[in-house]
Amino acid sequence: MKKTERLHHMIRYLNSREFFNLNDLMDQYNISKSTALRDISSLEQLGMPIFSEHGRHGRYGILKNRLLSPIFFTMDEVYALYFAMLTLESYQSTPFHLSVNQLNEKFENCLSNLQIKQIHKMKKVLQFEIYQHNNVSRFLDQILKSILNESNCKIQYLKNSQKKSYHIQFFKISAMFGQWYAAGIELHTNKYRVFRCDRITLIEEEEIKARFSIDELLSRSLEMYQSEKSIDFEVEILEQAKDIFYKEHYPSMKIEHGHKIVIKGFYNPGEEEFIANYFMRYGNSVRSVKPESLKQIIQDRVENLLNHYQKL
Numbered sequence: 001m002k003k004t005e006r007l008h009h010m011i012r013y014l015n016s017r018e019f020f021n022l023n024d025l026m027d028q029y030n031i032s033k034s035t036a037l038r039d040i041s042s043l044e045q046l047g048m049p050i051f052s053e054h055g056r057h058g059r060y061g062i063l064k065n066r067l068l069s070p071i072f073f074t075m076d077e078v079y080a081l082y083f084a085m086l087t088l089e090s091y092q093s094t095p096f097h098l099s100v101n102q103l104n105e106k107f108e109n110c111l112s113n114l115q116i117k118q119i120h121k122m123k124k125v126l127q128f129e130i131y132q133h134n135n136v137s138r139f140l141d142q143i144l145k146s147i148l149n150e151s152n153c154k155i156q157y158l159k160n161s162q163k164k165s166y167h168i169q170f171f172k173i174s175a176m177f178g179q180w181y182a183a184g185i186e187l188h189t190n191k192y193r194v195f196r197c198d199r200i201t202l203i204e205e206e207e208i209k210a211r212f213s214i215d216e217l218l219s220r221s222l223e224m225y226q227s228e229k230s231i232d233f234e235v236e237i238l239e240q241a242k243d244i245f246y247k248e249h250y251p252s253m254k255i256e257h258g259h260k261i262v263i264k265g266f267y268n269p270g271e272e273e274f275i276a277n278y279f280m281r282y283g284n285s286v287r288s289v290k291p292e293s294l295k296q297i298i299q300d301r302v303e304n305l306l307n308h309y310q311k312l
Contacts, residue, residue: 011048
């Protein structure tokens with residue numbers, strides 16, 4: 001544990017105690033007596049009101065006007081913050097340098113014993129659906145840093161078991177369906193690209209100023225994604241299939257309500273199988289498909305699936 005991290009933890013640890021001695025710190029943090037003395041000196045410099053009692057049973061005390069001010073939450077606020085924090089447990093990687101356990105400890109130090117008991121009870125009975133992010137994405141923090149700095153990056157990316165190099169300005173990180181993705185513009189071709197973050201094997205941030213601002217890239221992202229040869233589609237669905245759309249859809253799609261319910265959007269050349277697989281999830285809730293070419297691709301996918309099961 002680094003000194004800064006240890007001191008932050010020590011503040012929380014001591015904030016709940018009236019008195020402590022050197023052995024308490026030495027045992028709690030597995031540090032030497034000299035390190036414990038230096039840490040106490042550092043805490044005093046940070047403003048923690050520590051005083052010492054001399055004598056055979058000497059000890060240290062914390063003045064009642066403690067460094068950490070109390071924070072009061074309503075129970076609804078406690079539940080909302082706690083379960084937002086729990087979502088981090090499903091991520092093998094995050095863009096943040098943190099420990100979920102330490103974050104939870106900090107949060108609980110702001111709560112009363114009754115509130116802590118309530119959230120532990122609530123955790124047992126309230127469940128919500130989350131995707132498990134099991135793949136390790138080593139460079140999420142560097143991608144996020146480059147976005148905030150509005151800088152360009154050189155990356156190596158594993159695609160079809162081959163390493164490829166790209167010159168990218170990233171502008172968005174997202175977590176979807178159990179994976180981390182980073183969107184950016186490829187600077188040599190000026191094309192929009194999305195990368196699976198666990199497949200990025202190397203990243204180097206450049207110090208030169210990026211060509212575009214983040215706001216510009218975010219506002220133009222869909223426009224950049226759509227190629228000149230993109231194909232528009234319209235798929236009519238039944239009322240009960242709306243939930244499928246709201247549960248999972250993509251930025252290139254929208255749903256329109258009127259006398260009928262229609263999903264409209266576009267797909268680029270090369271994405272035909274992807275879009276066909278998506279609409280196969282709607283099953284017999286699909287009423288019509290345009291263009292005819294997309295309908296034919298979906299039919300072919302269904303027939304291939306049927307042939308597969310017939311051969312089992």
